[in-house]
Ligand SMILES: Nc1ncnc2c1ncn2[C@@H]1O[C@H](COP(=O)(O)OP(=O)(O)O)[C@@H](O)[C@H]1O
């Protein structure tokens with residue numbers, strides 16, 4: 001548009017764990033003045049609530065019955081993303097190994113996905129300048145009409161090295177195994193699995209620095225906005 005505010009732009013960034021979704025999405029949103037949503041944090045938050053309330057993670061019926069109970073609020077400022085459950089700041093607790101090992105089972109339950117997907121769509125619709133949303137099924141299911149869809153990949157070795165670097169000395173082989181197992185669970189579930197949308201741009205980040213990935217995505221957004 002020549003005069004007035006630009007149209008809101010919706011960017012979907014999907015891919016497996018450790019490919020750089022969170023770091024890239026936050027930086028791209030900050031550079032372009034957009035909101036940012038970490039959908040993995042929402043699935044982690046509902047998992048944390050299930051664990052805290054003693055729900056049997058092996059029982060999808062029990063999970064489905066309480067899927068609507070937790071009030072999850074995501075703050076979408078890329079400089080300070082926040083997440084609360086029933087008013088409690090859970091940014092730390094959702095990153096424990098216990099939650100990480102249980103999140104795939106909880107997020108495979110259709111009632112959980114329906115509820116979280118609705119929340120994500122309403123957040124995206126209310127982002128005035130646009131939003132970068134990162135996850136597993138954003139381009140395929142949550143926001144199939146996104147202006148730009150990116151699918152990040154990297155070798156399991158590179159992803160495990162990045163994650164174990166973050167976890168301060170965690171064993172790389174154990175980290176790789178846990179990561180590959182979670183990818184397999186996320187990719188094989190029936191409802192809205194981890195998948196590349198047909199119209200997504202795939203970026204293999206194995207040999208790229210984070211700065212290069214960010215530049216690549218910013219350029220793609222700018223090209224979209226310019227109507228190329
Ligand atoms: N291209 C890259 N090169 C090296 N390290 C990276 C790259 N992209 C991300 N990282 C690092 O890898 C770790 C995982 O990145 P993150 O953005 O959390 O991935 P995801 O959200 O896909 O799980 C972070 O410590 C991040 O700084």
Ligand SMILES: Nc1ccn([C@@H]2O[C@H](COP(=O)(O)OP(=O)(O)O)[C@@H](O)[C@H]2O)c(=O)n1
Pocket residue numbers: 016017018039040041043044103104105107108134135136137138182186
């Ligand atoms: N859109 C999404 C995002 C995450 N998830 C689930 O949430 C988990 C945690 O996502 P995350 O993005 O925090 O994962 P990491 O990148 O931290 O490894 C994934 O392993 C999936 O089980 C999902 O099912 N759909």
